[in-house]
Amino acid sequence: MQANPSDVVGRAARFRLGIFLVGPLMALLALAMPAYAEEILRIPYAIDIGTFDPDNGFEVDGISAVNNVYEGLVEYAPGSTQIVGLLAKRWEISNDGLSYTFHLEDGVKFHDGTALTAQAVVGSLERRRDGRLVLSYMLGNVADISAPDDATVVVRLKQPQPSFLDALASAWGPKVISPLALTEHDKSDGATNWLGEHAVGTGPFKLAEFKRGEGYVLERNADYWGKSPYFDKIEIPVVPDIGQQILKLKAGELDVVPTNFPFAQLNHLPAELEVTAAPSMTQYALFIKPGSPLDNPEIRRAVLSAINPSFWVKDVFGPYAELSKSAYQNLMLDPADRIEFPSDIDAAKAAIARLGEVNLVIGLHSAKATYARISDRLIVQLALIGVKATAHVLPPGAAFALKGDPNAPDALLTISSPDAAHPENQARAFFTKDAPLNFYGRSLPEADAIVDVAGTKTDVAERNALYEKAGRLYVESGHLIPLVDVKDVVVHAKGLTDLGQRPAFPPGNIDFATVRWAR
Known part of the structure; x- marks a missing residue:
């Protein structure tokens, strides 16, 4: 069938009119909409960035x-x-x-x-x-x-x-x-x-x-x-x-929320949120002041019985922490002979009764809720054996000025995390005599000499055995008390x-x- 010329002309006119109308409409839409939807991640920092210079600042959050x-x-x-x-x-x-x-x-x-x-x-x-x-x-x-x-x-x-x-x-x-x-x-x-x-x-x-x-x-x-x-x-x-x-x-x-989400709330998150927990080298430990009651081996053993982290780790951290095995983070070094806390509360109570009144002051490195939760448990546990303990948050920066301070707390509750994953970094940061984070300036030459030798070893098993030996000496001397290793917990959409x-x-x-x- 042959088309009617007038119909062809009409259709062509309508087509041109459609193009005329659609063209401006598409241009308006192009102006109103981006070429694609940007993917944006929104993540807060709790602490402001001091400097973006990668050589000149010890940024943590940033x-x-x-x-x-x-x-x-x-x-x-x-x-x-x-x-x-x-x-x-x-x-x-x-x-x-x-x-x-x-x-x-x-x-x-x-x-x-x-x-x-x-x-x-x-x-x-x-x-x-x-x-x-x-x-x-x-x-x-x-x-x-x-x-x-x-x-x-x-x-x-x-x-x-x-x-x-x-x-x-x-x-x-x-x-x-x-x-x-x-x-x-x-x-x-x-x-x-x-x-x-x-x-x-x-x-x-x-x-x-x-x-x-x-x-x-x-x-x-x-x-x-x-x-x-x-x-x-x-x-x-x-x-x-x-x-x-x-x-x-x-x-x-x-x-x-990248960090510091309260552990007590992690089991009650709304359906649109979830947790990613990853291995970490965050170790909570007590560093001990020279001349404190904890220098007495009998008192220290009784205190260790009371504060045994197996009594309270699940209460504070749920499934997101484990007992520390040594003076080094569990991920850094798996010791052949792990630290064991005594757990005989009755024997500890009897020892304190025999030794007389014991009072301890615990300084908290931070006002973050986790420090308070740990110290609350320690105070309760110590009360069970007759030790009177108190805790207070130190002013910002005060933890780095405890050496030689007669009014310093008997113990500092802090996180010992090194700047790298090698045991040398942990020992040289926290334990040896001139370590910058040897908070109370304690000295144990025998252990430091072992660290000196360990730092030259390339065989991992040999080096770890030496670091473990030195770490045990630091712990047994009352240098520090490792408590728990905590996972890196991030809450997110x-x-x-x-x-x-x-x-x-x-x-x-x-x-x-x-x-x-x-x-």
Whole structure:
């Protein structure tokens, strides 16, 4: 059948009219809607970031942001203490243990477009070593850093240090900063002032917004050399109060409460929230003041019977903690001969009655609820054997000024967590005579000498046996009382997965490069 010419003309006119109307409509829709819905992760920090300079601050809450903007040569694999390559794709260690040769990844660029070279790595490592910065100590054993070619970095040590790779993999380990940024912003201060609130690294995210006291924004690095992260943007408001964090999480205004969620509430979460618990090196311990009643071996044994953590660990932490096995975190070292607390309450009570009145003051390193819950249980348990104990929260920073203070508490309840996963880092941080976190300045030369030998050993079994021996001496001398190892517990909206927590990192520091929605 042949078409009517007038019908054809009519249809053509209507088609042109449709195009005329649809075109503007589509343009309006394009203006009203983004090209795609941004994926944004909203996670609060309880403590404001002091500095974004990766060499000059011991950030705790904020280290996840720093480590997603900057990268080092190596890192700990998520959920593990295994060291894997990051900017270094492989490395070799010389037979004498003094030279470390790192081969860099190809095609890496800084956020300002500058190419990563071995010379850039050398410059960053020298800044960390020589800059008299807060974290310069981590490279204190480095004698020389060189770049034989653009893709190779050689680090030579003053003396063998089997824990050196752990220092590089630490949450606070050396990161690589754009040499262009270091040069442009060096005002005779190594660019420390500028880097306090700015950043140019190689990481999967860029620092997009820094508002001190308010919050921070990271944006995905579109030119990242590795696997592209799931989230386009990370929004990090500063919310100091844990109650406010929880309210905002339940209201859908936040996606995560990364740390300090009350353990007592974890069994009563609403259906839209869930818990991710991961291995951690968070160990609660009591450090003992020289000259306190606990220096008496009989009193100490009675006290150990009363405060035996097997009596209270489930009450305080539920399924999220286990008894400490030694002076080292359970994940760091599995001892052949684990610490055993006495548990004869009647014998302890009789000993205290015989020895006379015993009073103990426990200082709490923090006002966080967990410290109070532990100290409350200790006080109740000690009362059962006739020991009168009290506890109080120390002022901020006071725990670091207890040496030689006659008014210091008899014991300090604190978390002993090292800056890396090697036993050397634990011993040198907390136990040896000059350890920066040997809170009361106690000295045990016999144990320190064993640590000196252990620090030279590359055989893991041999080194661990020595560290364990030294650790037992510290405990038996009344240096400290290890209590419990607690998991890294993160509460978040249901469906968030691959949080990338690392045991040697501070709790709550999820990896923005791996976390995603399971959709």
